[in-house]
Amino acid sequence: MFVSVPATSANLGPGFDTLGLAVDLRNEIIIKPSKFLSISTHGEGADNPKIKKNTLFLNIFNENYKRLTKRTDNFRFEFHNRIPISRGLGSSSAVIVASLSAAYEAAGVKYTKREILNQALRYESHPDNITPAVMGGFNVACVENGRVYSKKRRLPDYLKAVVVVPNRTISTAKSRTVLPKMYKKEEAVYSLSRSSYMTALFMSESWDLLRIAAKDKLHQSRRMKMMPELFDVQKLALKHGALMSTLSGSGSTFFSLAYEKDAPKIAQSLRSRFPQYRVLILDLDNYGVITKD
Incomplete structure (x- = not known):
């Protein structure tokens, strides 16, 4: 059994706890029946004793x-982690979505992605990361009576994500304070x-107006002050x-959306200015969680 879940970028400026999209940077888990519990972890978090045990995944899966x-x-679980941990790319949501999908697959119970999404809400109360992790693409989501209501838009191949991954974390709990x-x-x-404008622009593919729609006065600049160099990352990417x-x-990750032809230039400028950070050019993901027998 194989489960693959994409990284996600949520909020997207003004879409606080409501907007998110998926990028093609995936955690993959191979699961096989076993006489005893066995865990192997590769990639991100493999050297971290807490992450290596994959406690969150196992707790949700077993439950x-x-x-x-x-x-x-x-079962034997083999984790191949590519999503940076505690960097704002939905690593926790990926774990939640993967563990739920794996549990249904291992149990042999038929399910829909919508069911996985609503079950995920039990472990993550904000739908902006879990929704694109399940559905892929760009999503606008809200919660009503314990259910996620969302609308998805597929993203075109000619757009790329340029992500800057700093070498320091900003915890979600701390950033909310x-x-x-x-x-x-x-x-x-x-x-x-x-x-609202950003949602309309994504749905109508009016990309050249996103710079106006991405501005925010609720959370972004307040959080960025915890790592002031992020203001320079943003300014340089837009330039x-x-x-x-x-x-x-x-x-602490910063997400930029760009036309394919512009992505290398943006990435190179960011690498030159911030050599201590990881700068990745990624495809956008339209599939969300994927499972195979």
Whole structure:
């Protein structure tokens, strides 16, 4: 059994906890029946004792496998992690989505992606990362009565993601502490208008207007102050042709969307200015979670 889940970039500027898209940087898990529990971890987190045990994955997998089968069985899990951990690229959501999909596959129970998405909400209350992890593409999502309602737009091949992955983390929990308890009405309207506009631009493929729509007054600049060099990352990416450049999730990764022809120039300028950071050019992903027997 094989499960593959893409990285995601959420918020996308003004789309706080509602907008997200998937990029083709995947965690893959191979699962086989076994006489005893066996775990091997490769790639991101392989040298981290906490990550190496994959506790979150196993807890969710075991809970749901038992719920579906009324049994407790052993498996061999082989993890190949490519999504940077705690960098704002949806590593936790990828684990949640992968473990749920694996549990249904191992149990032999038929399911839909929508069911996986709604189950994932039990472990992650914000839908902006889990939705593109499940569905792929660009997604706008909201939660009503414990269910995720979302709309997806496939992303064209001529667009690329340029991501800057700093060598330091910004924890989601810590980054939320810098956000105010109350916002001014003008700030809320500013970001609401641009989030709505961004959704319309993605749905209509009006890419050249994204720079206007990506501006935000709710969370982005407040979080970026925790790592001030991110302001320079954003400025440089936009200067060299990025269609939009936003904090990925709560950071520390920065996400830029670009035409394919412009991506190498943007990446090179960022590598030259920030040699200590990883700069990746990635395809966008339209498939979301993939499972095979």
